[in-house]
Amino acid sequence: MxxxxxxxxxxxxxxxxxxxxxxxxxxxxxxxxxxxxxxxxxxxxxxxxxxxxxxxxxxxxxxxxxxxxxxxxxxxxxxxxxxxxxxxQPSTKTASLEELLSLPVAMPDAESRLLRDEINREINRLPEKCRLVFHYSREQGMGNKHISEKLNISVKAVEKHITRALRQLKVQLRHMML
Structure with a gap:
């Protein structure tokens, strides 16, 4: 057959x-x-x-x-x-927000702008501390320990905020791709 x-x-x-x-x-x-x-x-x-x-x-x-x-x-x-x-994934070298935002470079400008705007909107929907931790981690490249000291929170709290932000972004990206 x-x-x-x-x-x-x-x-x-x-x-x-x-x-x-x-x-x-x-x-x-x-x-x-x-x-x-x-x-x-x-x-x-x-x-x-x-x-x-x-x-x-x-x-x-x-x-x-x-x-x-x-x-x-x-x-x-x-x-x-x-x-x-x-x-x-935070463990990959391509996990920075800057690289995530540059992902659609080969897309038409309108799609690229739409994706970037949607990602930024989703980041802005995060609770204030979560958004701040994500900003320090992904946009400024700060380590978890440094962020915890700067914001006077535990390293576990930093990890929790990063995980929450990434999860929310993944969900939004998944909805956009379907």
């Missing part, structure tokens, strides 16, 4: 039954497209490959209970979310 002639929904049904050949066909069909999406935003080949690999690993891991209706839409959305998740 040639899997290349099967529709996405047929392939998905076979993948749900742990058919590795059907999964391989999905991988061959969509790997390059997902990589292009990730690379477009990241401009980093290795990170783009990692993200696409994670998407396919996740698809296989959740194959039996995944309620996917439109395969490509699902994979493309998961890739975009993973890209923004990558930018929101």
């Amino acid at each position: 040639s899997y290349s002639v099967l529709e996405d929904n047929e392939l998905l049904q076979k993948v749900r039954q742990s058919d590795a050949k059907a999964f391989d066909e999905i991988y061959q069909r969509y790997w390059r497209k997902l990589y292009a999406i990730a690379f477009y935003h990241l401009k980093d080949s290795e990170a783009a490959e990692d993200i696409v690999q994670e998407i396919f690993t996740s698809l296989w891991a959740s194959r039996e209970h995944a309620g996917i209706q439109y395969l490509y839409t699902y994979l493309a959305t998961a890739t975009k979310y993973a890209v923004f998740h990558h930018f929101a």
